[in-house]
Amino acid sequence: MEKYEMKDVIGKGGYGVVYKGHDLETNQIVAIKKMYASDLNNSATMQEISLLKEVEHANIVKLLEAKPNTDKGSYLIFEYLDYDLEKFMKKFPEISKNKQRIKNFMRQILSGLAYCHKLKIIHRDLRPDNLLVDREGSVVKIADFGLARKFGSPLGEYCQEVVNLRYMPPEILLGSHLYSTHVDVWSVGCIFAEMIDHQPLFNEFFEKDRLQTVHKIFSIMGTPDATTWPGVTSLPDYIPDDFPKQDPKNLAEYVPNLEPAGVDLLSEMLCLNPARRISALDALAHAYFKNDDDAAEEEEEEEEEDKDNVGGDDDDP
Template identity: 55%
Template sequence: MSPTSVPCGTTTNSSYSVSASTAGSFSSPILRFTTEISFYCHTQYEKVEKIGEGTYGVVYKARDRVTNETIALKKIRLEQEDEGVPSTAIREISLLKEMQHGNIVRLQDVVHSEKRLYLVFEYLDLDLKKHMDSCPEFSKDPRLVKMFLYQILRGIAYCHSHRVLHRDLKPQNLLIDRRTNVLKLADFGLARAFGIPVRTFTHEVVTLWYRAPEILLGSRHYSTPVDVWSVGCIFAEMVNQRPLFPGDSEIDELFKIFRVVGTPTEDTWPGVTSLPDFKSAFPKWPSKDLATVVPNLGAAGLDLIGKMLCLDPSKRITARSALEHEYFKDIGFVP
């Protein structure tokens, strides 16, 4: 592919503050928001090659002409391209530039060009799915599984402390620096800015395998526990070398979950029968012993994964508490 430049556009630099009264609410509006927009002809980024098509659009390997740095350039697909970029999306994405953590893929720039939106990220060419697929012996190294899980939780705990949810965590958006084994979370906050489409840019169905039961049951009010559920699924997949709940529809996904952790009741999950998509006719499955589901995990690991895969989100362990779990007591050095 011949190198091409990103066309003229705008970049956004944003600052914001949130009152203490909204700190626990992910649906509360940003109370004060200021944005400075500078207009200039943006020829800084040169596309080198297309490297993938994700949930939100096309991803290119590109070069920063100023620094000569290799970067990842995400061209965001907009549902209503004729209407331009929604101001809410620009605002939400601009906030993500404030997120600075060693386990978060850094958003370096936001380029708003005519009716297009480009996000400039640091470049990493390996993700956890590719790593697991290419290294069948990966699951046989419990230290590596533990180290990756710890880094995932560390990144999530940071984002949750800044009132940012992911909502679509999966091995494909956990990126790895193959030189250092540093793991970084990609696409944090994009779901809030753009929503999660049913299909990707190339019409591939967006996976349900890591989606929390409260979302599958139609809850309109969910928070940080949805990401912890996803991490529990990823944890099991790292150990088993196969997805834990590979459903091919929302109802199939729910039933795969219920067959393992049991069908929820008002006793095990107060309020569940009031969720929009809960049906009293759901089959009543008992919960399984997790030792038969993730047989290669020791007692501490099974305890942690059980707390991550708790059906009731109010009882699910937090990312911060998970980092303090006994499973990590011998973690040693983590990059």
């Protein structure tokens, strides 16, 4: 690690700390993820390295170098991007609410996700602070594969301690250990809604209460039953008396600034029944992304105009 200078802390998680770093040989700014020392973390680090070496996509953060099990811990060196999506939305609220920018970001996120799913990789931890945005605010990349796993056929059983509660799909909230790529699509749907108005759609006040989160989801999307979601009544935490029957609401009322095609896509991404939830690949073909020439030209003009208003730190060497 002698070739790297570690600077400010730019992120913390359950597995480690991320620093802004400087490659002294190439003069390149990098992100350095230092893993906490433990046998569990060593296993998670090797899993993350294995998956990141397998992926290569414009919308997935690039692993530049891996140094597992050094004397001072394990380190992963990544390309550096100036913001995560959460920080980008807070720093540039108006720019980040631009409709064409949101559409562009969604297209990129789904593109990276469809690529992962094609390789049979479930991310399992998609949230705004695990999506990185470049200095110009034009490129977004999926990051943090610490909880990602490969899946096979038939599906194996997976743990439930994945996905931040705010972006957790109903099948996991109701106790299912059998889940697949659809959990990622639900998370991206929640992120999509949050980008529109900078407010979480389901879980804003009860960060650690699964039951309250389920109630909030059902209050908007309706209470599922054996007809709308075959098998839901057999999930471990589905207790009929806890979930009174509620009809689905008009989703457009909760995202009033989203165009009708976007509302339709969001509803398909937030389908309660995972078997009917749209895939990332099919989402990319949705009418929401079929811009006419005028909209595409408008997007290009707005991005050029915003370049003067979006920028990274000025202290990069």
